[in-house]
Amino acid sequence: MATISDVAKLAGLSVSTVSRVINNSPHVSVKKRSLVESAMDQLGYVPLPAARQLRGSKTNTMAVTIPRIVNPFFSYLVDAIEQRLDEAGYSTLIVQTFSRPEEELTALNLLKNQQVDGVILCSIENPWSVIGNYTKYGKIVLVNEYLKDDIKVPTIRANQYDGFYRATNFLFEKGYKKIAYATGRKSITFVKRGENFDADRFAGFQDSLNEHGSGFSHDWLFTSAHTAEDGKTILKQIMSLQDKPDVIIAGSDEVAMGILQEAEVEKVKVPEELGVLGVDDQPVSASLRVPLTTIKQPVNEMGQEAAKAMLKLMAGETISKEEILKLKIIERASV
Amino acid sequence: MATISDVAKLAGLSVSTVSRVINNSPHVSVKKRSLVESAMDQLGYVPLPAARQLRGSKTNTMAVTIPRIVNPFFSYLVDAIEQRLDEAGYSTLIVQTFSRPEEELTALNLLKNQQVDGVILCSIENPWSVIGNYTKYGKIVLVNEYLKDDIKVPTIRANQYDGFYRATNFLFEKGYKKIAYATGRKSITFVKRGENFDADRFAGFQDSLNEHGSGFSHDWLFTSAHTAEDGKTILKQIMSLQDKPDVIIAGSDEVAMGILQEAEVEKVKVPEELGVLGVDDQPVSASLRVPLTTIKQPVNEMGQEAAKAMLKLMAGETISKEEILKLKIIERASV
DNA sequence: TTTGATTATGAAATCGTTTCCACAAATACA
DNA sequence: TGTATTTGTGGAAACGATTTCATAATCAAA
Numbered sequence: 001m002a003t004i005s006d007v008a009k010l011a012g013l014s015v016s017t018v019s020r021v022i023n024n025s026p027h028v029s030v031k032k033r034s035l036v037e038s039a040m041d042q043l044g045y046v047p048l049p050a051a052r053q054l055r056g057s058k059t060n061t062m063a064v065t066i067p068r069i070v071n072p073f074f075s076y077l078v079d080a081i082e083q084r085l086d087e088a089g090y091s092t093l094i095v096q097t098f099s100r101p102e103e104e105l106t107a108l109n110l111l112k113n114q115q116v117d118g119v120i121l122c123s124i125e126n127p128w129s130v131i132g133n134y135t136k137y138g139k140i141v142l143v144n145e146y147l148k149d150d151i152k153v154p155t156i157r158a159n160q161y162d163g164f165y166r167a168t169n170f171l172f173e174k175g176y177k178k179i180a181y182a183t184g185r186k187s188i189t190f191v192k193r194g195e196n197f198d199a200d201r202f203a204g205f206q207d208s209l210n211e212h213g214s215g216f217s218h219d220w221l222f223t224s225a226h227t228a229e230d231g232k233t234i235l236k237q238i239m240s241l242q243d244k245p246d247v248i249i250a251g252s253d254e255v256a257m258g259i260l261q262e263a264e265v266e267k268v269k270v271p272e273e274l275g276v277l278g279v280d281d282q283p284v285s286a287s288l289r290v291p292l293t294t295i296k297q298p299v300n301e302m303g304q305e306a307a308k309a310m311l312k313l314m315a316g317e318t319i320s321k322e323e324i325l326k327l328k329i330i331e332r333a334s335v
Numbered sequence: 336m337a338t339i340s341d342v343a344k345l346a347g348l349s350v351s352t353v354s355r356v357i358n359n360s361p362h363v364s365v366k367k368r369s370l371v372e373s374a375m376d377q378l379g380y381v382p383l384p385a386a387r388q389l390r391g392s393k394t395n396t397m398a399v400t401i402p403r404i405v406n407p408f409f410s411y412l413v414d415a416i417e418q419r420l421d422e423a424g425y426s427t428l429i430v431q432t433f434s435r436p437e438e439e440l441t442a443l444n445l446l447k448n449q450q451v452d453g454v455i456l457c458s459i460e461n462p463w464s465v466i467g468n469y470t471k472y473g474k475i476v477l478v479n480e481y482l483k484d485d486i487k488v489p490t491i492r493a494n495q496y497d498g499f500y501r502a503t504n505f506l507f508e509k510g511y512k513k514i515a516y517a518t519g520r521k522s523i524t525f526v527k528r529g530e531n532f533d534a535d536r537f538a539g540f541q542d543s544l545n546e547h548g549s550g551f552s553h554d555w556l557f558t559s560a561h562t563a564e565d566g567k568t569i570l571k572q573i574m575s576l577q578d579k580p581d582v583i584i585a586g587s588d589e590v591a592m593g594i595l596q597e598a599e600v601e602k603v604k605v606p607e608e609l610g611v612l613g614v615d616d617q618p619v620s621a622s623l624r625v626p627l628t629t630i631k632q633p634v635n636e637m638g639q640e641a642a643k644a645m646l647k648l649m650a651g652e653t654i655s656k657e658e659i660l661k662l663k664i665i666e667r668a669s670v
Numbered sequence: 671t672t673t674g675a676t677t678a679t680g681a682a683a684t685c686g687t688t689t690c691c692a693c694a695a696a697t698a699c700a
Numbered sequence: 701t702g703t704a705t706t707t708g709t710g711g712a713a714a715c716g717a718t719t720t721c722a723t724a725a726t727c728a729a730a
Contacts, residue, residue, distance in 0.1 A: 001447070003686055014710045019688060027707055049448050051686035053385035054715045069417075069429075070410045079405050082431065091441075094404075094429045096417065106426075112336065113384055228618065261622045283563065287596040289624040338716055349680045354718060362678055386716035389685045677726070683719085690713080697706070 002043035011039035022047060053114055062310065063093045063119040065107045071254070072282045073299060077122055077144065080303025088311050090117070101125040111138040118310050121145075124196075139313040143306040144297075145197040146322075154309040156302050156323045161193050163327025164204030164249070167277060167295050170329055171247055172212050176275055180220035180245035181205060182234055182255055187223055205249065220245045231258020238274065239266060247275030247335060253282040256292055260334065264289065275335040291332035298325045337378035346374035357382055388449055397645065398428045398454040400442045406589070407617045408634060412457055412479065415638025423646050425452070436460040446473040453645050456480075459531075474648040478641040479632075480532040481657075489644040491637050491658045496528050498662025499539030499584070502612060502630050505664055506582055507547050511610055515555035515580035516540060517569055517590055522558055540584065555580045566593020573609065574601060582610030582670060588617040591627055595669065599624065610670040626667035633660045 004022075008015045013032060020028045021036040028036075039045075053059055062085055066074040082092040093116060097103040104125040110116045111134050118139035124131070128149040134140060135153065142155040171179055185198045193203035209216055219241055222234045231250065235258070238244060250256035256278035263270050270276055270290045278285060278294035285292040305323055312319045339357075343350045348367060355363045356371040363371075374380075388394055397420055401409040417427040428451060432438040439460040445451045446469050453474035459466070463484040469475060470488065477490040506514055520533045528538035544551055554576055557569045566585065570593070573579060585591035591613035598605050605611055605625045613620060613629035620627040640658055647654045 004688095005686080015687080016689080016710055016712095017708085020709090023688080027709085029708065032708085046444070046448065048389075048686055049450055050385045050388035051715090052688075054383075054389055054686080054717085055688045056715070068414070069404065070407070070414050072405070072407070075405045075410050079403070079431075082404075091428075091430075093426075095426075096414075109381070113381060115384055228622070257619060257622050264622075284592060284619045284623075287563075287592050287599075287623055288619075289622060289626075291624075339718095340716080350717080351680055351682095351719085352678085355679090358718080362676090364678065367678085383716055386685090387718075389687085389716080390718045391685070671730100673728100673730080675726105675728080677724100679722105679724080681720105681722085683721095685718090686715105688714085690711105692711085693709090695706100695708075697704100699704075700702090 001048075002045040004045070004047070006043055007036065007039045007045050010043065011035045056114070059115060059117050060089060061091050061093055061116045063095055063107045063110050063116045064122060065095045065097050065104055065119065066122045067097055067099045069094065069096055073252070073280045073297065074122060076299045077303045080300045081120060081143075081307045084304050084307030084311070088307075097123065097125055099123070099125060101130075105130070108134045108140075111140075117314060120306055120310055139310060141306050141310045141313065143302055148195055152321070154313065154319055154321055154323075156305045156309060156325070157197070158298055158302065158325045158327050160197055160200040160327065161204040163295055163329075164201045165208050166204075166327075167249065167329055168205050168208035169212075171249075171275070171277065171335065172208070172214070174247075174275070174335060176247040176335075177214065178220070178243075178245040178247070179205075179209070179214070179216070180222065180238065180248035181216075182222040182225040182231075182248060182251040184226050184251055185223055188221065217243060217245075219243070220248075222248075222251075225251050225255045228254050228258030228261065231255040231260075232262035233258075235259045235262035235266065235268070235274075239268065245274070247271075247277065249277045249279070251279055253278040253280040253285050253292060253294055256285075256294070256334070257288065260288060260290055260292070271333065271335050277335050281330050286332065288334075290334045293332045293335035294330050296328040296330045298327070301325055336383075337380040339380070339382070341378055342371065342374045342380050345378060346370045391449070394450060394452050395424060396426050396428055396451045398430055398442045398445050398451045399457060400430045400432050400439055400454065401457045402432055402434045404429065404431055408587070408615045408632065409457060411634045412638045415635045416455060416478075416642045419639050419642030420645070423642075432458065432460055434458070434460060436465075440465070443469045443475075446475075452649060455641055455645055474645060476641050476645045476648065478637055483530055487656070489648065489654055489656055489658075491640045491644060491660070492532070493633055493637065493660045493662050495532055495535040495662070496539040496542075498630055498664075499536045500543050501539075501662075502584065502664055503540050503543035504547075506584075506610070506612065506670065507543070507549070509582075509610070509670060511582040511670075512549065513555070513578075513580040513582070514540075514544070514549070514551070515557065515573065515583035516551075517557040517560040517566075517583060517586040519561050519586055520558055523556065552578060552580075554578065555583075557583075557586075560586050560590045563589050563593030563596065566590040566595075567597035568593075570594045570597040570601065570603070570609075574603065580609070582606075582612065584612045584614070586614055588613040588615040588620050588627060588629055591620075591629070591669070592623065595623060595625055595627070606668065606670050612670050616665050621667065623669075625669045628667045628670035629665050631663040631665050633662070636660055 004015050008018045018036050021033050095107040120141045122143050124145045128147045140153045146155045146157050256276050259276050278292045281294045281296035339350050339353050343353045353371050356368050420427050430442040455476045457478050459480045463482045475488045481490045481492050523537050591611050594611050613627045616629045616631035
């Protein structure tokens with residue numbers, strides 16, 4: 001491995017000059033510059049990242065946190081982010097948090113340890129009182145989820161309240177009366193809009209319910225629903241209920257698929273006996289046995305905007321704190 | 336950010352001693368050791384990776400290359416790898432190559448630049464003559480695909496020849512006679528077993544064909560098939576054929592899904608008019624409109640074995656060069 | 671005791687860069 | 701023409717760790 005001084009020696013110049021060429025800073029004569037350049041590619045020289053980092057310069061790496069990469073919503077989100085970052089010459093470090101706060105801290109510590117220039121959080125596992133401390137070490141951007149605190153970090157997200165409000169209205173228009181609700185959260189203790197991601201969804205749902213004078217049974221709330229397996233369990237639970245809902249907002253397409261699968265097994269007709277509304281619009285949702293009606297998240301847009309925001313931040317620009325995109329209802333056959 | 340000398344100062348000792356404690360090398364008295372330890376967590380000290388790397392020690396990071404993260408086969412593979420690596424204290428850098436040789440080199444250069452301790456290649460975009468050069472910079476493990484050259488790097492893969500041979504036999508048993516074949520490769524110019532991943536698949540297919548005295552029309556070969564979109568195109572092409580196949584091996588579940596989708600649109604009955612055999616067994620394949628019969632890849636096993644192999648390599652153990660797992664035919668309804 | 675090995679500790683060199691500082695040469699301004 | 705600025709260049713310090721080397725203290729064997 002050639003070092004900077006090998007290059008300097010070959011070019012007959014000082015390491016300082018070589019370094020100036022590498023970082024193309026001014027005050028280098030054209031003659032010497034080309035001398036250095038030819039020496040560099042003669043030796044196949046590439047600066048050692050660790051050494052540059054040690055001096056406190058850029059790492060040209062970004063961390064992106066997601067709960068799990070096998071969740072298509074997040075793999076597409078990451079994909080969109082990475083694409084943009086790539087164009088700008090950054091490499092991307094994907095960190096799976098598995099929804100564990102400690103793992104999120106691992107990612108944030110990369111900032112502290114100068115291993116990355118910034119981190120893009122696609123989910124939030126720690127309170128702002130913890131995350132906020134890391135802003136002094138590097139740039140942070142929030143995507144998808146958000147924090148209600150008065151924070152200074154750019155946030156790119158979709159309007160979950162509006163989307164769920166409209167979606168619930170849509171269900172009423174379709175003639176449904178008894179709407180069940182599934183979510184990934186462990187519990188829904190908050191119902192005020194503007195608290196966070198899940199609260200917004202639930203608030204939108206509730207507001208529509210109230211406007212339609214519709215009741216909501218506690219039996220119709222299903223928490224900790226993440227996987228298709230969870231979906232299957234939910235369907236079984238629904239069918240064992242005295243007072244059954246006639247439609248369910250599944251929280252995610254994955255859960256919706258599980259519900260659909262188990263409905264097939266249990267011979268429950270969708271959408272006649274039970275409507276199923278997904279969330280996300282995964283690529284496969286259209287080719288399910290019963291094509292899934294779903295609330296589409298603007299994944300690509302969010303990813304791209306998040307990357308853009310981060311890049312602007314890196315360029316020292318100040319940017320608007322919040323960008324709110326719109327959810328879209330994709331009507332197919334399951335509702 | 337506290338440095339090692341801050342710790343040394345607080346503990347009233349030299350940096351050497353602190354370093355010894357950090358790397359728990361011998362010859363440190365219990366008393367001083369605990370002195371250093373309390374100083375360390377009093378300051379919240381964490382060694383700066385860049386500085387350690389500069390001295391040539393471990394990075395505790397592994398790179399994993401995959402064509403694309405949104406491909407579920409690879410996201411599950413990565414997931415399995417990362418899980419194991421995580422347990423061993425390594426973090427994982429996921430590099431998407433988009434099937435471009437240059438991007439694969441980017442990943443291999445991480446080795447050269449001492450940014451990672453090893454790289455796990457889940458696909459192969461460069462010849463061994465290129466990849467082999469990097470073994471001197473760090474450890475390399477091949478998963479999923481393989482190279483026929485006499486290489487020294489551990490390879491974990493599935494027996495594609497055997498799987499496709501059995502799958503084709505299975506189609507004949509089912510009464511199919513005219514079998515089409517789709518693949519992601521740009522062309523199939525090799526048909527000899529043992530050349531590579533795709534050749535093995537095709538050879539297994541061909542051998543079964545020959546044994547059954549069955550012909551193969553060039554019109555029934557579809558190349559560059561990656562996405563569901565490609566699958567849709569393929570179905571249209573098939574339907575425009577004079578001499579139509581009665582079943583197709585789709586190359587991947589994604590392509591199979593596209594075929595299924597378009598078959599729905601074109602009112603082609605599956606499996607009556609056209610059988611569709613997928614490859615991979617993605618989680619959703621079971622809940623498609625027509626549940627997909629598919630050749631299941633041992634993704635989890637491969638990922639775990641690959642990670643294990645890498646860890647053994649890092650520990651200085653020599654390991655058997657090749658581990659070959661078995662493909663499994665999952666029978667559902669599309670064939 | 672004396673000698674030799676082992677253990678515990680610190681000083682200083684080292685890794686490969688960037689950047690501050692010094693200084694000379696060239697250019698601009700009066 | 702003299703002074704002030706700009707441009708070009710190299711030397712050396714700095715970044716934060718690890719590691720080699722030297723030395724002092726302790727222990728074991730004679």
